[in-house]
Amino acid sequence: MYLFRITICAFGLLAVLGSAMAAPASEEPTREDCNAAVAEARALAAALPPDHLSRYFAERHLHQALVEAGNGEFDECIDMAARASDEVRERRHELLPGEKLKVLGAHE
């Protein structure tokens, strides 16, 4: 379904990020912390029905989490992953009967 297709390739693209950067200070989140947080949130999102609006929002947050990791900002990665987890746990977005979230597709 379109709402989810748009995130899939970016997940794959960014998941293989390596790093030669200097190790952050001990209190700073690491890439491993980021990857773990993203994996946990992704598993939560996957438990929602594919057409649930909160799953879509969560996957958008997770996409941004990986983008932040690509910039070396692991604290922001973890923050975005936490937002994704909260989104799923609290079902923050729900479509009312008859509603549809209209997002312009790249082909439109």
Next chain:
Amino acid sequence: MFPSGKTILLTAASASLALTQGATAEEFGRGERRGNPYVAGDMHNHNTCTDGSVAAGYTIDRAVGRGSASAGGNNFDLDWFTLGNHGGSGNRDCRFSDTSANLPGQTTTTWSQTLGQTIDGVTISSLKGTPNGSGTGAQMWRWQSIREVEYPTIVNRSAQYDKVLIEGLEWIAPGHEHVDVAVITGQRPMHRRKPGNADKMAEFEYRFDRADTDAIGPTIDAGGNQLWPGKDNVNNTGTAGHQKALSGVKWLQANYPLQSYVIPTHTERQGPFSATANKGYNIEHFRDFNNAGPTVAFGIESPGHFAEGGANGGSGSYGTGAVGGGTYGMSGIYTAKVGGLWDGLLGEGRNFFIYVSSDWHSRGAGGARDSFTTADFIPGEYTKLYVPNAGRFSSQHVVDGMRSGNSYSVNADLIGPDMVFRAKTRGDDWKTMGETLVVRPGEKITVEMQLTVPRENNAPYSFNNPLLVPVGIKQPLNKPSLDHVDLITGQITGVVAPDAPNYAVANAAGTAGASIVYNPSATIARQIPATQMHREHRGDRDGVRLTFTTTFTAGTKPFYIRARGTNIPNGTPNVSDTAGNPLLDANNAQVSCTDPACPTHLETVNGAKKVTHDVQAYSNAWFYANPIFVRPEGSPKLLVETNAELARRLGQRADNDHDHDHHDHDDHDDHHHDHH
């Protein structure tokens, strides 16, 4: 409208400093901008060089273009634009937008896929500096993308739009969070033959950004000798990091005192400063910055990310751990609280001003062309930072305007580009924002404000503001409406010395941080309802012109007057207190959005849509004007005055150097302006 206060010689840096006195509006601008005493811009935004969602060029197109984008979506016609993207590194080729932006023909592209190709006239042959990642994770250090991708894009778009475009940075500061920085030296993007470069901006990023851990930088010969040797790649955290950040401020002050700025942003977001981590700021850090960089470190910025608010808060990207526990009227507590941190700094007489920008990354659940957003607004869509229009406007005028304090910050187009905020005692010697009025005790001080409430803003919603429904007001979200203006005063008691016991003030995360008082004398001295202002309708296109004057009596102590305005009446449930102060914005989500047109992307609680995301941002609209300072005749000059004088002297010195070196100007004009 404006008195013609001074004759202005447009020769060099010092000339633009004088513009804070205000020339006649008729002298300003060209085309449709003629007559606007201020011009709108944005200095904090992102693209795929770091963590944004769209290409560097696409952001500029949407921000400064007119009409509609070719693939759809509105452009926002800003007058000036500073590309202020993170430091560090990035693995994506920022000549392409991310797949998530849903732009036709655009898919996420990494540097590993495009090396050696010429795209948009730019060829990246290698990733320079210390190797950083591999495969699709291979990253380009930001000093390289500033020099080789973003600046060429600035040059390209400058010619296309004939607007002021600047290559800047969102500095990931050692010891702290983020800071807006620009070094305009060397940038001449409008110069056809010699468009200059952003090397000084890139050098700052390489030397001082804690996310840029490259140990090599650009080299100058085949032997690998460094162009920028001597980088401190160690002291990036906590107290040592703060000292490195101060070194960065001092570097700017020493080398580019009139050609740079350093403005901490979303300053409350990560809570108080930590001596062992990288987060936050306390008041002593802003004092340190201003002391180290009196003509470059002159303010802070509002949070951006204005559409992120959900049912539990989050507007401005502020969570419950932020100082203050979230935003207040879409501002951080440092600036939103009367008597708060900003008033503390103004109470010293410091040249410390506030600014606003978009912090554009993405539209969250939407693509770049969707009219709704659950995250950020495109530059110019929701926030506008106004600086004086200097006629032959240039990047130098942006920096000069910001430094002068003669600027104001507007959300949701609550007011337009022609605000007047000024004070005088006798005659016609008006002083405006950032300036100091010298008075005799007992004299009457007349304060005047003129502002235009535009007919429309950029909201895609025409249903009534849901926050105002409970108080019986029907106000369409896309029709700006001003309820009142607050004039806030505070006493100035002098600069706090670094060794004084109150130089550092204990700070706190969460709502506990909102109770800290830094200037107990600050108060809402006047509140002027829009209904009591003189009102002049300017036709269907231009909205309503509102004017008021009020008076104060000069005392024996210096003080300042700043202004803010809002569409929110006092005592609006879940939005403002009875005095008119904004409440924690998380409370807005207690209100349901019940109009049938309320959009599907709003957060819901028990099936009810709540005032969240972009609907919240358009419902809770504010503007902030920087202060006018007042001191008694014969009293010592305020720091804001002496630092302005320092800037003026530095400008005169630059003029002299310029005259001296005039014969080889083209090769030695690093410290001067875009002349176009």
